[in-house]
Amino acid sequence: MTERIAALTAPDALAAEQPAGRSTGWWGMVMLITTEATFFAALLGSYFYLRFQHGGDWPPGGIEAPKLVKPLIMTAVLVPSSVPLLWAERGIRKGRRWRLRVGLVATLLMGLTFLILQGTEYDEKLHHFTFTTNVYGSLFYFITGFHGFHVLVGMLMTSWLLAASAQGSFGSRHHEQVSVAALYWHFVDIVWVAILFTIYLSPRL
Amino acid sequence: MTVLAHGADTRAESLTTMALLVGVGLLAGAYGRGVHELWRRRGAGVVIPGWRVVAFGLGLLVPLIAVTGPVHELAEASLTGHMSQHMLLLVVAGPLLGAGAPGLPLALAAPAALRRCWARARVGPTGRLLRRAGVLAVCCGLAQAVSLWLWHLPGPYTRAERDPWIHAVEHACFLATAAAFWAAILGSRRHRLPAPLAVLMLFASMLPASALGAVFTLAPQPIYPDATDLVDQQRAGLLMWVPMDVLILGAALALFLRWFAPSGPSTPADPPATCRLESQSPEPAVLPEGAQ
Amino acid sequence: MDPVPASPARRIFARVGRPLRGTALPVVLLALAACSPHSPSALDPGGAGASRVAGLWWLMFWISVVVFVEVMAFLTWALVFRRRARSARRGDPTRFVVVAGAVLPAFVLVAVYGVGLRDLAALGHGPDKAAVTVDAIGHKWWWEVRYAGSPGATANEIHIPVGEKVRIRLRTADVLHSFWVPQLMPKTDLIAGELRETWLRADRRGEYRGQCAEYCGLQHAHMAFLVVAQPRADFDAWYARLGAAAPAPQTDDQRRGQEAFLQAACSSCHTVRGTPATGLVGPDLSDVGARWSLGAGALPNDGGHLGGWIANSQTSKPGNAMPPQPVPADRLPDLIAYLRSLR
Amino acid sequence: MSATAAHPLEGAPPEAMRQLEEHWGEEKTFRTFFTTVDHKRIGRRYLVTAGLFFGFAGVSAMVMRTQLAGPEAGIVSPQEYNQLFTMHGTAMIFLFSTPMLFGFGNFLVPLMVGARDMAFPRLNAFGYWVFLFAGLFMWASVPAGAAPNGGWFAYVPLTEEQNTPGLHMDVYTLGLLFLGISTTAGSINFIVTALKLRAPGMSLNRVPIFVWAIVATSFMVIFALPALNLDNAMLFLDRRFGTHFFDPGNGGNVLLWQHLFWIFGHPDVYIIVMPALGIVSAVLPVFCRRAIVGYPLIVLAIVAIAIISFGVWVHHMFATGLPQLSLSFFSAASTIITIPSGIQMFAWLATMALGRIVVRVPFLYVVGFIVTFVIGGLTGVMFAMTAFDQQVTDSYFIVAHFHYVLFGGAVFPILAAIHHWLPKMTGRMFNERLGRWSFWLILIGMNGTFFPMHLSGLFGMPRRVYTYPGGLGWTGWNLVATLGAYVLAVGLLLVVANVGWTLRRGRPAGDNPWGGDSLEWATASPPRPYNFAVLPRVWTVHPVWDDRTIDSIGPGAAADRILADGRKTIFTSELDGRYERVVEMPEESLKPLLVGVALLVLFGCLLFGRYWAAVAALAVVAGILFRWLWPPRRTPEEAGAVSR
């Protein structure tokens, strides 16, 4: 009997020094991303729904199909911005703080460039149509604007990481927040590809 | 539906059919060689069990059925027929090929140079990232959704209608993405998602497909310029919607049950007459007369 | 006043629950319904669409009774015999759960689904070539009714010939509404920006109450209408009147009333055919004297209520689009007399 | 085997107990009231707040019922009536059912899985504050006369600016967006808690069904809520900034609203009912004194419902004139979804038929649940037949259906849960006799209220009418319904009275008054702030009925499951619950409340059109979050830096 009790009350942790498994933070971020991705999916789904319910010309009301050059440049800025982040993350895993900082700054700059380009794009577009022109205008500005807001949030997170890394919080043993925030940034990138496809390419298809 | 396109170049069509035959033959050969190699080294049916081989074989037959003979005729005749062709590729051939766990055998059968490249890519950082079951499944799911949507937009769709080669590429896209996606769900254990995640993944992949079906079914006008039959379009939409949903629901539940049931609930051997942790006085102070 | 013969007797006991006549429950239910002979009861169908649905209902009703009784029997059995049983029994009767909870229901459901599909198809089977086509246009909160091929219009009242499938085209002028005549036909919503269609076929003559069934704001409660099913000849006569000009005033007070009508704000919102009043905001009044109610079911249509309505309709139907009319008290009776003469 | 062999609190040595008390205990001061992150306190708050909103919504219903007692009544004006039923529905769905069940989840999930708190305790506190503020935000509009008035599903174009000017619908859109933050946060928290914080040995196939239900519900929230949020965001933009998403005149489409709403709305009704069914599966075995029948089948049914429920939304739009083909598809899907419910129903019945039934108030409510839910479910199946649905949709028959499933399917289990876990929450036993009185009054009142609605609906009475003419065969039934509602209200007030009685006079209940099977019964009543002195080890689905688990928390347990040297709990692996590592849990904090307040200001500014102030509030939110998540300063060695 005592043996049995001893077995049942024995330790479970068998010298598990290294943190094993996913952290709650990782799961939390994955769930947040899932729900946000669903939001974007519903948004882009609404775009197609409205388009096919509308029938006829798309974009309607004499608005011309969006030009591709600028959005492609924006893509070329935003999507690769994940790379420095990946590099930074890999660096901090090995304890290389400089890589973290450099990577974060690069990502931040690329994100900023993207937003500036988006600003100039709006500047041009607003001469032709606004979000009150018709449903296409509403969709265009809502979708791209909402994504732009996400880029902004992503940049805030990145700046937060940068600030925290300046304080010296991260290293090979503590880098969870970096990976978690990076997940969000990658997500924002991928969503952009979907938006590029929906807003810019699909009217030509 | 489009008389114009297919009457014009039957030549291109027979060429694509030949290409298909060659492709299927090559795949079958390569897979067979890989499996042969594996079985020779590790014993028959060990790494790749027999049923997977059968599944793969059947999966290769499906595209042949889908793009020739009566199905082909149907596809020419109506949108509904065309969608049934797509569904054959996406929901029949895809899972079958995926269940064949083709990754390893095909890699084995590849020429040495290619294999070396492959091996190098596998161990690199990106390769390692991509080889994670979760990442792989998400990517394949995305690819499937994108190709599904892309090829059903009016532009690509009509172009595929007109040009047999583009049509062939379309079908190849469907086949490849579906097979890859299902390989992550049904494939070999090492590259497969754990069942609960697979259920989630399946569910998530169902959403864009259903959305496309919904767009077709609910659109008040014809989506494609040269299709005018609304009922046909609705039927096509439902065809895209229902079989996919049913398949995914069935697969999800089957996976879940298979994972969940055998280990079963370990009920205590004897539901205790009284529980050891029961409080001293389970009888409430006041009980109405005759309430028991 | 009534353009059709007196309200028909509802042959409640004879009609409803036909598939299962002789069983007690539907009779009881209907006896309860029969508190009022005017109930627009879906279980007392007067036409093709609704009687199909009533049949479906009784089928499902009895299946439900069986399922419910089955579950209750189980429950009662357990409560009676397993209470204070000496001990719980072992085992995990999975097969029982699957059979009773999934397999048997699946059979029942497939069968019901089949019947349901058949009925759905039947409802969808509108007239191929309708002799009569009605446009019902929903407004907040009344129904504009027009007939294809007739310049006339009426409101909150649809006349149809008995025994014929009548095509109804539905549009809305503002928000969503829903066209529902429980005794004749299930609902069809009126969707802003789109055209919808349904049909009606009454198999016995009579008046069938209909009501807007989609919440449409303040006075959704008062958006009723009446379907009047009459023999073809009566219908034709009515239809002919619809296209013609409104009757001219006959008496002096009616004439004074018309004058008042045309001078006051009335004519800027309402039409009376054959007069300079061509307003389009409110209902066409050319046959207002003959209609079953005022304000789409808000008030009975008689002189007193009409006067009240004109003076201030906001008390009886708050929020409707008609502002209170400052008609001098001495002119009001004339106005009423004129309007009552429009039939 | 002595009944006192292992008192759950005796497993850890006294020194460890003292330490635990020191690290986890919090004085009940004014400050800790606002800073607490204890899931049990937060859970209780959810329950009380949701109960309060239930009271408000219930009172609205009583006013409505009074108005409808006879024809042409003038108790309330049409404006008031329309606000009342909209707030009644909205509050019952969004501010009562889900938060109430999330409250039970909050209290129970960590206990049931054997953890010391939720995965994100501060997020949990934040979720509560947001729920509270969003609820107050919406209810405050009632005395202001600006309550939402477009019905709980707020169909456009009625709810567009030109048809409903004023703040009414802005309160609705903003309130639901605000509330959505809380619901999403709560769901993520449940999922992660159930994935990472389970006691060692609790593999997924040993997770209590209630936890399964909460997790499946949370996943449904994750996938369904975005559709509602998108809908509300677009409506807000349409109303305030002149966009045209729902404006057919400018290319918009009014049915888009309905599709998005019901893509959320249908899963939502299962979001409401699923945890409630979980409660049934938790309560039933205890009073049947045996394991639940068909555990894997029930879990499978939960998963199946969660999936299928995303494919049936159009059954709420059967009358909108969509293509018949698609209707028949949705009709089939709606038919199929009854099958998992049938499986659960018969699993419960089989459990009862094999059990040794002990009748107590919680069990009575379960019986009440079965009776009413079956009726509601059966009418649900009737609607799945499109032709029939087109006849009764938007009539009182629908009102009857959804009250049977909502009251029968959610409120009865909630009442069962209140009685079942009240002893655990308060340490005191309720009054059984009072409990039985309230049960019978509620059962009779509920059926008296809602059964007649089937009839008035069939007899042609549309819903959402503030009054109706006499002489149409509706009057009598409405009177019966009103009388029933009063009986029901008395019964519910007795429940409230019983809870009050319990708090003041209740007999001490003991740790496990019912001889329950899940881990919450293996600790004190009410539980200590750290829940378990020794985190248990699990071998079965019914751990407390298993000697091994009891022994594992008995004297002599290894320190790695006591973890007295800080606020600590254990991470286990997601699927099979293997011990992974010890983690530090956060302390109480005021920041969740501050973010909540800042968000309240944000939404208030949006409501009143102060957009720049709203941006400022957003900046404040970001600023507080910045601090909230700020990592501790570490030396390079601690952090593990190898280079600058």
Ligand code: HEA
């Ligand atoms: C908790 C909430 C809840 C639950 C559980 C359900 C359950 C179901 N509901 Fe309900 N429903 C609502 C809440 C809910 N509903 C609400 C709020 C509305 C209206 C919203 C509004 O308009 O305001 C609504 C409206 C609604 C409609 C639209 C009606 C309309 O507006 O026109 C439909 C149509 O199909 C429907 C169907 C169903 C079905 C098939 C089920 C099934 O899941 C029921 C399954 C259960 C059983 C069947 C009982 C147990 C099973 C057995 C005993 C096995 C044997 C059974 C058979 C052989 C049949 N519901």
Ligand code: HEA
């Ligand atoms: C969970 C959901 C839920 C619940 C429990 C209820 C409960 C009740 N409902 Fe409701 N109802 C809805 C959800 C719900 N309803 C919805 C979604 C609608 C549709 C709205 C729409 O059309 O937009 C609706 C619509 C609706 C209508 C139709 C209105 C119309 O179409 O015109 C009616 C009419 O009688 C009604 C009545 C009632 C009644 C009498 C109760 C009673 O059961 C209420 C009893 C409760 C009380 C009397 C409160 C008791 C007080 C306490 C317990 C105090 C607690 C206090 C503390 C803890 C501090 N409801």
Ligand code: CUA
């Ligand atoms: Cu029109 Cu309700």
Ligand SMILES: [Cu+2]
């Ligand atoms: Cu539903």
